[in-house]
Amino acid sequence: MTKKSFDIDLSLKFAGVKMRSPFGVASQAPFSPLAMSPVHLTEMLLKHVEAGAGFVHTPYIHCENQHPKDRLPTGRFMRAEVNGFGKLGMYALAESYRIEMRLQEGLKLIETLKSCLPADVPVIANILGPGADPDGWAEHAAKMEAAGADIIELDVSCPLPANAAGAIEAYASERIPEHAGVLLGDMPALTVAVAKATVQRCKIPVGVKMSPEVGFPRLVGFVEQLKEVGVSFVTSVNAPLSVAPPDIYNGGRSLFPGLNLNPIAPAIGPFTKFLCYRNIGTISVFVPGLDQAAVGGLVDPTHMVEAMMLGAKICEFSSGTLWKGWNLIEASTDFVKKYMHEQGYDSLEDFRGMGTRYIRPVEEVDWGLGRLTASVDDSKCKGCGICANNLCWAMKMEDAKAVVNEKNCSACSLCIAICPNKAVSLVEAKNPRTEEEIHAEVMGQILKK
Numbered sequence: 001m002t003k004k005s006f007d008i009d010l011s012l013k014f015a016g017v018k019m020r021s022p023f024g025v026a027s028q029a030p031f032s033p034l035a036m037s038p039v040h041l042t043e044m045l046l047k048h049v050e051a052g053a054g055f056v057h058t059p060y061i062h063c064e065n066q067h068p069k070d071r072l073p074t075g076r077f078m079r080a081e082v083n084g085f086g087k088l089g090m091y092a093l094a095e096s097y098r099i100e101m102r103l104q105e106g107l108k109l110i111e112t113l114k115s116c117l118p119a120d121v122p123v124i125a126n127i128l129g130p131g132a133d134p135d136g137w138a139e140h141a142a143k144m145e146a147a148g149a150d151i152i153e154l155d156v157s158c159p160l161p162a163n164a165a166g167a168i169e170a171y172a173s174e175r176i177p178e179h180a181g182v183l184l185g186d187m188p189a190l191t192v193a194v195a196k197a198t199v200q201r202c203k204i205p206v207g208v209k210m211s212p213e214v215g216f217p218r219l220v221g222f223v224e225q226l227k228e229v230g231v232s233f234v235t236s237v238n239a240p241l242s243v244a245p246p247d248i249y250n251g252g253r254s255l256f257p258g259l260n261l262n263p264i265a266p267a268i269g270p271f272t273k274f275l276c277y278r279n280i281g282t283i284s285v286f287v288p289g290l291d292q293a294a295v296g297g298l299v300d301p302t303h304m305v306e307a308m309m310l311g312a313k314i315c316e317f318s319s320g321t322l323w324k325g326w327n328l329i330e331a332s333t334d335f336v337k338k339y340m341h342e343q344g345y346d347s348l349e350d351f352r353g354m355g356t357r358y359i360r361p362v363e364e365v366d367w368g369l370g371r372l373t374a375s376v377d378d379s380k381c382k383g384c385g386i387c388a389n390n391l392c393w394a395m396k397m398e399d400a401k402a403v404v405n406e407k408n409c410s411a412c413s414l415c416i417a418i419c420p421n422k423a424v425s426l427v428e429a430k431n432p433r434t435e436e437e438i439h440a441e442v443m444g445q446i447l448k449k
């Protein structure tokens with residue numbers, strides 16, 4: 001089948017702004033002095049646009065005018081993986097003050113982008129205002145609007161200001177420093193005041209990029225307040241803070257290539273997907289009617305569909321394009337068109353939010369206890385014994401094959417989750433029992449002992 005048969009229109013309106021596609025480039029502050037040039041950065045972003053991006057973000061633009069000569073952009077990436085589990089993601093360590101784009105470069109970047117981007121590829125200005133000063137943020141945002149930005153995204157979630165000296169004291173005393181980031185975004189009242197002032201000042205839509213440090217259920221009330229003050233969208237998550245593992249064969253030293261220290265560092269990539277989906281799914285359910293941008297751990301075209309099924313309107317690539325290059329945008333576009341063709345969806349609306357109807361209170365779950373049982377496919381079981389070597393009460397090894405004792409199986413599916421050969425599945429039990437029967441047989445006996 002040729003590509004032409006998947007000629008499906010992916011254009012949409014996000015926060016009221018027209019976009020040719022829901023896939024675009026996340027905000028990424030440069031780790032190199034070269035990338036502070038608006039011309040260079042435009043060239044780089046244009047490559048993503050040529051690959052089909054439907055929008056671009058600026059890096060976070062701070063309101064200071066000049067980049068300090070002695071604190072130029074740099075940073076360090078480190079591979080994060082777990083033996084036997086594979087690649088987790090990366091640590092992306094930097095000092096916020098060094099990598100913030102300063103006002104003049106930021107405004108020039110917006111102007112340059114606007115002069116060469118197609119009309120249906122909007123520029124989202126990601127900004128870092130002065131501390132917790134609502135009017136200062138609003139004034140800063142208004143400058144982006146005047147330069148031509150189509151949408152404002154308040155970056156109250158950059159993790160980096162929290163790894164700077166003095167951050168703990170600043171947070172505890174609510175004296176939010178100039179370079180605020182997550183120190184602000186973890187304080188709903190202050191963030192809502194900043195968002196309200198910015199919404200009132202700007203004509204273009206304003207959104208908030210959420211901090212992963214704001215967990216569920218706290219984020220629900222927070223996002224409700226943002227919606228009430230007129231915020232047009234929320235962006236799922238920035239990078240959570242972590243501490244990289246020490247080098248266990250070298251006295252606990254840093255594993256960052258060429259680094260003498262192991263500072264608190266943001267973690268990016270697949271791990272963050274847990275947090276991204278948490279936010280997208282729960283906000284869809286508990287604060288309906290607010291546009292959402294998904295970012296965090298989206299590294300495969302299928303992730304785009306998953307995020308949209310949980311309610312996201314647009315999807316942003318950060319780690320995805322760091323690993324796979326901007327071709328991931330083209331691959332995702334092709335994948336979604338093919339997927340929609342095969343599933344019979346004519347528009348993105350046909351499947352957006354479809355998965356949210358299943359996000360229900362756990363008390364409503366039908367567990368199938370006594371009705372369902374694990375079943376091993378002998379042709380796939382390699383006899384490794386992993387499934388019989390943990391807290392499972394039903395699995396035993398017989399003649400180098402895993403065998404299920406149906407009576408003891410509670411259908412917990414740990415065996416399915418861990419089997420390296422995908423040899424186990426859940427099937428209807430041959431001799432189904434009710435919970436009352438299980439109680440009489442098992443619990444009753446236990447209580448007698």
Ligand SMILES: Cc1cc2nc3c(=O)[nH]c(=O)nc-3n(C[C@H](O)[C@H](O)[C@H](O)COP(=O)(O)O)c2cc1C
Nearest residue numbers: 026027028029059060238268269272296297318319
């Ligand atoms: C090098 C780098 C720079 C980033 N700069 C910004 C930024 O300027 N503003 C922002 O809101 N997020 C920034 N982020 C966060 C990403 O936009 C994204 O939210 C985060 O990496 C989680 O997505 P991922 O797991 O797909 O990487 C940056 C991330 C990286 C790796």
